[in-house]
Amino acid sequence: MSTSTSTQIHLASRPTGWPTDSNFSTVAVELPDLAEGEIRVANEFISVDPYMRGRMNDTKSYAAPYALDEVMTGGAVGRVVESRAEGFNVGDPVLHQLGWRDLSQSAAGNFRVVKDLPGLPLSAYLGILGMTAFTAYVGLTEIAGLKDGDTVFISGAAGAVGSAAGQIARLKGAKRVIGSAGSAAKVDLLTEKYGYDAAFNYKDGPVRGQLHDAAPEGIDVYFDNVGGEHLEAALDAFNPGGRGALCGAISVYNSTEAPVGPRNMSNMVTRGLTLKGFTVGNYAEHYPAFMADMSEWIAQGKIVFDETVVEGLENAVQGFLDLMRGANTGKMVIKL
Amino acid sequence: MSTSTSTQIHLASRPTGWPTDSNFSTVAVELPDLAEGEIRVANEFISVDPYMRGRMNDTKSYAAPYALDEVMTGGAVGRVVESRAEGFNVGDPVLHQLGWRDLSQSAAGNFRVVKDLPGLPLSAYLGILGMTAFTAYVGLTEIAGLKDGDTVFISGAAGAVGSAAGQIARLKGAKRVIGSAGSAAKVDLLTEKYGYDAAFNYKDGPVRGQLHDAAPEGIDVYFDNVGGEHLEAALDAFNPGGRGALCGAISVYNSTEAPVGPRNMSNMVTRGLTLKGFTVGNYAEHYPAFMADMSEWIAQGKIVFDETVVEGLENAVQGFLDLMRGANTGKMVIKL
Incomplete structure (x- = not known):
């Protein structure tokens, strides 16, 4: 028998503005014996992602808000420690959405067995082979309709989504890829590691001017992780027919x-622009195409990635808050 | 020989804010004899449209700005008074884009022969059978992807585009159609004549609250002629997957x-919304489908329309300014 006490992080109250520790509680739950068809998983990595902030609010959205006094959920990877389900053996690595706890137990259908990857940690399934890189892929291909020869601008470019997006854009035919980030070190990474043609620190001056300098001939695609001033600058820089994939608005x-709000929305009419917001959960049918492309790119050494690893479930909330402030480079995960 | 003096209205200077008479000049031009392949047309109606305000600015756009000290252009209908082109006979009614003058003379390829319509003035080719209704059609079908059962909100609903859009939305399967306009008389027209299910006067109170009252279950499609507060209110009212066709922003x-700008752009991400700006000139391939549908609807008595007719080329500028202030119901035309 495995341990049966699951330590979980619950949403205790809905934050106003920046979340604080008081919005969360840590709860020890005694798990019942497995029912037929269930498995118990010891999580190794849990994912913290900016979209989780939105789910802490009680607003109209595709994703239901987190319930109060219930465990936060989110992506996680771990290994089966006990199984009463066919096809799940003790030791199997699994990917699932029952994160923010050390032990997850549920019907086997909520878990997917993945492969141990030579040279890659299991956390890759949360980032470069998981939701964040898939988000980048869908945003560029399905949402923004990336075409050969496009000039692409990506905000939040050193994050998990942005660092993947820059590379995917290039691999999918972009002519020029421009990124923004919030520190000189990140800007260096963009051009030196992630293959961006140009990059700037949005804290160095107005985005509009810096974007114009980096893309004097305008942009065709904008991948927005930031919102606010970045979105307004992109609306000014768009060429006719420009397309924006709105993935996040961490600035707000x-x-x-x-x-x-962007004061130049009338550009959308005169230039025939499209802005399309999305959450990747509605585009699951494209996951096989993503995995095929990404697996090949990784095997060919065409994709690089970073992770920011925070140790310990007890530091998950702090890690999440640090993420919201941009402390991460690439994907942030909590290692248990 | 016909008269050969063409009285034309030129753009004399680019307006800042509201145009004034001083931004325009009236110029008499002596036309040369017709060259082979040319025709001369006496215009009967010229079109004034809100989009023309944008072309008076010198900004990046699909449509080139009006040139200074050149004639304003735009839709017009008239009759051939002299012809050196095959297929064009004196008396033929023609539609063209060489408006803002009493006599238009050019290569025949710039004109299209139309039919005299029983019971309809030639000006119908500028409105319900012309650019404005075509704009409504394209915006709903191609841009917003109207589907059976959608709830549709249309701003500027008593104008040339809006009054057509409400009826087209219903004919194309909308479940509920809501409109806004700027006077009680227009609001009455929307529900009593144009078939809107609900309508409100945006001057009576905040758009957000009035829209919520009219569409308590949210909207699926927004057809925007107004921008500003209307767009923000629509972004709040959208159901997940909502789609906005951005046609104009007369408020700004x-x-x-x-x-x-709209302060709730992050709704686009959480609700998976799409906003797409357009100018109908880029969708000319859909004109035959529009004409087929609209001709049938008119023949079946399923479409009604209004025109606001201003007499005299000398009143064209004033008519245009009145249009921008909402003095029109339905299509405004200048009758020569």
């Missing part, structure tokens, strides 16, 4: 005041 | 200050 997630 | 065309 924790704002308690209504943000300033 | 004459603003000298940057308008307030």
